[in-house]
Amino acid sequence: MEISDMLRPLGIGQLTPMQEATLEAFRREGDLVLLSPTGSGKTLAFLLPLVQGLKPEVPGVQAVVLAPSRELALQIDTVFRQMGTPFRAMSCYGGRPAMEEHRAMKALMPSVVIGTPGRMNDHLRKGNIDATAVRTLVIDEFDKCLELGFQEEMAEVLGRLPALRRRVLLSATDAPAIPRFVGLGSRVTRLDFLSAGAGEGRLELRQVLSPQKDKLETLYRLLCVLGGGSTLVFVNYRESVDRVAGYLKSKGLACEAFHGGMEQMERERALYKFRNGSCPVLVSTDLASRGLDIAGVDNVVHYHLPVGREAFVHRNGRTARWEARGAAYLILHAEEQLPEYIAEDVPLFEWPDVLPAPAKPRWTTLYIGKGKRDKLNKVDIVGFLYKKGGLAKDDIGQVDVRDHYAFVAVRREKVRQLLVLVRGEKIKGMKTLIEEAR
Secondary structure, eight states: OOHHHHHGGGTOOOOOHHHHHHHHHHTSSSEEEEEOOTTSOHHHHHHHHHHHTOOTTSOSOOEEEEOSSHHHHHHHHHHHHHTTOSSOEEEEOTTSOHHHHHHHHHHHOOSEEEEOHHHHHHHHHTTSSOGGGOOEEEETTHHHHHHTTOHHHHHHHHHTOTTOOEEEEEESSOOSOOOGGGOOOSOEEEEEOGGGOTTTTTEEEEEEEESSSSOHHHHHHHHHHHTTSOEEEEOSOHHHHHHHHHHHHHTTOOEEEEOTTSOHHHHHHHHHHHHTTSOOEEEEOGGGGSSOOOTTBOEEEESSOOSSHHHHHHHHTTBSOTTOOEEEEEEEETTOOOOTTOOSOOOBOOOOSSOOOOOOOSEEEEEESOOGGGTOOHHHHHHHHHHTTOOOGGGEEEEEEOSSOEEEEEEGGGHHHHHHHHTTOOBTTBOOOEEEOO
């Protein structure tokens, strides 16, 4: 399959130099180590040549992709599907029944399986994945996998892939050494694009001074000034995420919380609302600093100072991605100073004379209690909302259909009337819950 055919559904006309170099490296034999900043397009860089190496005449799984989090596994799976290839992929991760995933594998017969190390081992141990045809292993965010302590799980995965011919490691930082268990061969291509810097020249830094040690009011005022632009607010603790998000909501500002202590469904809903524009502010731990596909983030706010330079770089990497511009704000109270790793002189943020009111989001997220397993697709949903909900094309934004439910972005001012019109109506002959996502 031609590269242009895979790029067209993604709306991408040209590859970056890093992606071009990765394509060229895949054409050579041996293993590959790719170092490139957060937000530089590494997912597409390895998926394009990976697909070109798949063989339609070979049944079963031909490639395994490891990711440190379910969110990254889902992101890779989504990009793969959007490329419109004749091959199939599926993601697997903890937080849902392994048996359900096994049934999906048998029905889908994927060529590529993407998963977290623990869940991948579970399927390999049980024989749910036939590894005899697996020739390629990709470990995305390899440095993050090591940081989270997945060494034993990754080593076990490697030991269960007897026909492995190529290992591909992707990282946003230069790890001091690659552990022996990875088994890199004598022919290794190393591509280092870290020196380019994430968002260099396109990221604007500002200091925001807080008169109080408790920065909540200063954060609220800053978000009012930033308006409806998509903004990621980083804090260092899960409890702080809940506290900050609760305060902002109490002030009438649309925001969502995101951290590792939340249920999977809650995290997916928060991310979806942030991506589709129905919630312009996402308050998160560093969980959101890597491995998430969030396009068009305008601003990053460091409510708590990051623990080190690496965390600072990864947080800022959420904005100023590709060729876009972005801004990062560091909120400091009187007892705080800029960290030593920020060498440049960061100018102060200048407050406007009049503080704007909190911006109202353009979209609202609708929840539909049926999904792919109920044979429901995007065309069904959009047609239903046109016919029964009285919506026009411009009233519907992003549509995301999962296994058991769906999310739809609907123009905010249309939601109340829509819910009245669809009350009691069937979608594709099925009765289901249709409501505003909580």
